[in-house]
Amino acid sequence: MPDVLVLVDHDGERVHKSTYELLAAARRLGDPAAVVVGAPGTAARLKESLARQGATSVYAAESAEAGEFLVTPAVDALELAVREAPPAAVLVSATTDGREVAARLAARLDSGLLIDAVDLDSSGVVTQIVFGGSYTVRSQVTHGVPVITVRPGAFEPEEHPGEVAERALTLPATDPAASARITARRAAPAGDRPGLTEAAVVVSGGRGVGAADGFKVVEELADALGGAVGASRAAVDAGYYPHQFQVGQTGKSVSPQLYIALGISGAIQHLAGMQTSKTIVAVNKDPEAPILDLADYGVVGDLFAVAPQLTQEVAARRAVG
Amino acid sequence: MNIVVLVKQVPDSGAERTLSTDDHTLDREDADLVLDEINERAAEEALRLKESVDAEVTVVSMGPDSALEAIRKVLAMGADRGIHVCDDRLHGADVLTTAKVLAAAVRRVGDIDLVLAGNATTDGQASAVPAVVADLLGLPQVTHARELTVDAGRVRAERQTENGEATLDAPLPALVSVTEKINDPRYPSFKGIMAAKKKPVDTVDLDDLFPDADDAGFLVARTRVVEAVPRPPRAAGIRITDDGSAGRQLVEHLIARKLV
Ligand SMILES: Cc1cc2nc3c(=O)[nH]c(=O)nc-3n(C[C@H](O)[C@H](O)[C@H](O)COP(=O)(O)OP(=O)(O)OC[C@H]3O[C@@H](n4cnc5c(N)ncnc54)[C@H](O)[C@@H]3O)c2cc1C
Ligand SMILES: Nc1ncnc2c1ncn2[C@@H]1O[C@H](COP(=O)(O)O)[C@@H](O)[C@H]1O
Numbered sequence: 001m002p003d004v005l006v007l008v009d010h011d012g013e014r015v016h017k018s019t020y021e022l023l024a025a026a027r028r029l030g031d032p033a034a035v036v037v038g039a040p041g042t043a044a045r046l047k048e049s050l051a052r053q054g055a056t057s058v059y060a061a062e063s064a065e066a067g068e069f070l071v072t073p074a075v076d077a078l079e080l081a082v083r084e085a086p087p088a089a090v091l092v093s094a095t096t097d098g099r100e101v102a103a104r105l106a107a108r109l110d111s112g113l114l115i116d117a118v119d120l121d122s123s124g125v126v127t128q129i130v131f132g133g134s135y136t137v138r139s140q141v142t143h144g145v146p147v148i149t150v151r152p153g154a155f156e157p158e159e160h161p162g163e164v165a166e167r168a169l170t171l172p173a174t175d176p177a178a179s180a181r182i183t184a185r186r187a188a189p190a191g192d193r194p195g196l197t198e199a200a201v202v203v204s205g206g207r208g209v210g211a212a213d214g215f216k217v218v219e220e221l222a223d224a225l226g227g228a229v230g231a232s233r234a235a236v237d238a239g240y241y242p243h244q245f246q247v248g249q250t251g252k253s254v255s256p257q258l259y260i261a262l263g264i265s266g267a268i269q270h271l272a273g274m275q276t277s278k279t280i281v282a283v284n285k286d287p288e289a290p291i292l293d294l295a296d297y298g299v300v301g302d303l304f305a306v307a308p309q310l311t312q313e314v315a316a317r318r319a320v321g
Numbered sequence: 322m323n324i325v326v327l328v329k330q331v332p333d334s335g336a337e338r339t340l341s342t343d344d345h346t347l348d349r350e351d352a353d354l355v356l357d358e359i360n361e362r363a364a365e366e367a368l369r370l371k372e373s374v375d376a377e378v379t380v381v382s383m384g385p386d387s388a389l390e391a392i393r394k395v396l397a398m399g400a401d402r403g404i405h406v407c408d409d410r411l412h413g414a415d416v417l418t419t420a421k422v423l424a425a426a427v428r429r430v431g432d433i434d435l436v437l438a439g440n441a442t443t444d445g446q447a448s449a450v451p452a453v454v455a456d457l458l459g460l461p462q463v464t465h466a467r468e469l470t471v472d473a474g475r476v477r478a479e480r481q482t483e484n485g486e487a488t489l490d491a492p493l494p495a496l497v498s499v500t501e502k503i504n505d506p507r508y509p510s511f512k513g514i515m516a517a518k519k520k521p522v523d524t525v526d527l528d529d530l531f532p533d534a535d536d537a538g539f540l541v542a543r544t545r546v547v548e549a550v551p552r553p554p555r556a557a558g559i560r561i562t563d564d565g566s567a568g569r570q571l572v573e574h575l576i577a578r579k580l581v
Contacts, residue, residue, distance in 0.1 A: 070461075070462065070463075070464075070480070070487070070489060071452065071462060071464075072462075075456070095482070095483060095484075096448065096465055096482035096483060096484075097482065099447065099448045099449050099452075100448070100449060100452035100462070100464060101452075102449070103416055103417075103420075103447065103449030103450075103452050103453045104452050104453055104455075104456040106416075106417060106453075106543075107417050107420060107421075107453045107456055107457065108456065110417070110543075111543065112415075112543030112544040113415070113416055113417060113449075113543070113544070114544060115416075115447055115449070125547055129552070133552055134551060134552060135549055135550065135551055135552060136549070136550045136552055137546055137548070137549045137550075138546070138547040138548040138549075139544050139545060139546045139547055140544065140545050140547055141543065141544050141545075142542060142543060142544060142545045143541055143542070143543040143544075144543065176492070177459075177461070177492055178459045178460065178461055179461050179462075179491070180461040180462060180463045180489040180490065180491040180495070181489065181490050181491065182487045182488070182489060183488045183489070183490050184487065184488040185485065185486070185487045185488075186485050186486045186487075187484060187485040188483070188484055188485035188486075195483075196483075197483070201580075225581065243467075243481065243502055244481070244483060244485075249443055250359070250441065250443070250501050252483070257580060258575070258580045269443075275555060279578065279580060280555070281571065281575075283567075287562075292557065292560060293557050294554070294555035294556070294557060295557060295558065295560075296555075296558035296559070297558055297559050297560075297571065297574055298557060298558070298559070298560040298561070299560075299561055299562075299563055299567045299571065300560070300561070300562040300563065301562065301563025301567050302563065305563060305565070305567075305568075306563055306567045306568050306571070307568070308568070309566075309567070309568025309569065310567075310568035310571050310572060311568075312568070313568055313569055313571075313572035314572060314575075314581055317572065317576065317581060
């Protein structure tokens with residue numbers, strides 16, 4: 001089987017779940033070869049968990065400065081790995097960093113780039129959902145080593161333990177005139193909630209929540225359901241909730257089992273980020289709100305009455321098991 | 322300072338967007354075309370710099386004839402001159418071709434200090450063109466900035482991503498992409514709109530940008546759409562009006578569907 005390169009997302013200590021999803025996707029095309037870019041010693045720390053999830057080899061692309069520059073070290077590492085042994089494809093998570101890494105790599109290789117795959121078959125045909133869920137498109141790379149970004153949450157991680165070979169890549173020195181240096185990082189407060197794009201349940205609040213305080217109602221329902229909290233752009237712009245939780249065209253795209261929209265009208269740009277959810281529930285006091293036209297379960301009512309009652313009911317059922 | 326702003330004209334995201342049946346590219350004929358909203362913010366950032374340091378702002382757009390309107394809008398906001406890359410052969414161009422063309426257009430401007438772009442377009446949403454332009458021009462990429470400072474030959478930015486924030490630092494010349502949260506763009510004034518009509522716009526095609534390149538090598542299709550199917554619109558399901566028990570009814574429904 002040919003190798004399929006997978007860029008590992010990690011925080012130095014742990015592998016992100018999106019990488020396990022990539023390894024599962026990669027196994028459809030060949031043997032997953034995980035590329036770890038980071039400070040010396042990182043690959044050794046991550047090797048075991050990568051092997052458990054199906055990586056058959058782990059490349060260590062390590063240097064003291066690899067973590068200090070934005071994007072370019074990962075592009076350099078993947079380019080080196082591809083030139084050493086051309087793989088069947090390169091898979092990268094469609095995160096903010098991942099999109100940029102993949103595109104720069106494709107440019108250097110003059111390869112076809114497919115973005116935001118939600119599915120992938122063994123012949124390399126990729127499924128994408130475009131225009132906020134209005135079209136399903138199937139495409140294929142016809143030139144060069146395929147470079148594919150995969151939407152986080154689209155694949156299920158699969159345990160597939162096995163032997164893992166170690167390989168090393170010697171990263172070139174970074175040119176500080178051609179790369180941006182990362183001088184500080186502030187991790188998004190992790191909290192106890194699942195990540196927005198990974199959660200099986202997302203509860204989002206909109207302008208109808210009325211104030212930052214009001215988001216307690218949204219958070220309590222999310223916590224009762226073990227879900228993540230999202231927000232419309234109007235709620236973010238009004239300062240009710242931080243930007244990283246924005247769902248929609250210019251925010252995150254989510255596709256959970258259950259999406260609950262509280263006080264959200266359903267503007268097309270919001271729908272673009274959530275209308276591929278399996279089940280949509282909406283609570284809105286305006287019977288004309290467009291979100292009610294596509295909700296599987298629509299409640300015309302005040303979110304401050306309906307959501308707390310739902311929270312209480314869910315908690316009560318959970319308590320009796 | 323020499324600043325280039327990359328702007329794209331896109332179909333209004335508030336309207337329905339369709340793919341043409343013959344070549345699966347975006348149907349632009351029936352769409353309302355607007356200057357991409359985040360690009361207005363990139364332009365605003367350039368104009369603020371122009372107000373604090375002496376700068377010339379060139380706006381670059383690749384697109385059909387109509388893209389000239391997007392360029393004129395940025396000129397009306399206060400930019401100095403435009404470059405419009407317009408060539409039928411670029412119809413349906415992918416991220417890589419777009420970036421190669423934009424990089425070549427930026428090179429035409431000569432010695433630049435800063436290239437500004439939006440972090441994502443609302444139609445392509447690749448969020449990748451700026452990074453590739455940086456790669457091709459050998460510039461540091463300072464992307465997804467929600468805050469920007471240009472000072473003493475360096476650029477500093479707060480980069481915002483799903484994993485949190487990072488402070489970036491790079492020497493000029495550099496490429497910066499901005500998020501929708503960076504500023505509130507100005508509206509062109511009447512005077513600005515009148516002045517924009519007289520500002521120079523250089524219209525170029527691929528032969529101008531790549532006099533030596535052979536097109537075949539440059540415009541090679543790297544991907545192929547096998548199939549494009551419109552997704553069925555979602556239909557409304559159950560609808561109730563809250564009589565004080567909606568929360569209870571909802572939980573029964575969710576349990577029946579094994580969602581709780
Ligand atoms: C280029 C572009 C990109 C955009 N990107 C995004 C994006 O990524 N994400 C996004 O969300 N939007 C985006 N928007 C904005 C979008 O067009 C809407 O303005 C936004 O989604 C509206 O948010 P909302 O539904 O919370 O607010 P509103 O439209 O104001 O709706 C609030 C709703 O709350 C209801 N309500 C009020 N009080 C209560 C109550 N007590 N109980 C129940 N219901 C109540 C009201 O009936 C109303 O329907 C974008 C717009 C543009 C132009
Ligand atoms: N055809 C184009 N002409 C000019 N600038 C563009 C074009 N396409 C993309 N860009 C720039 O790249 C940014 C990000 O686009 P994208 O990578 O397509 O999401 C946009 O906000 C623009 O600044």
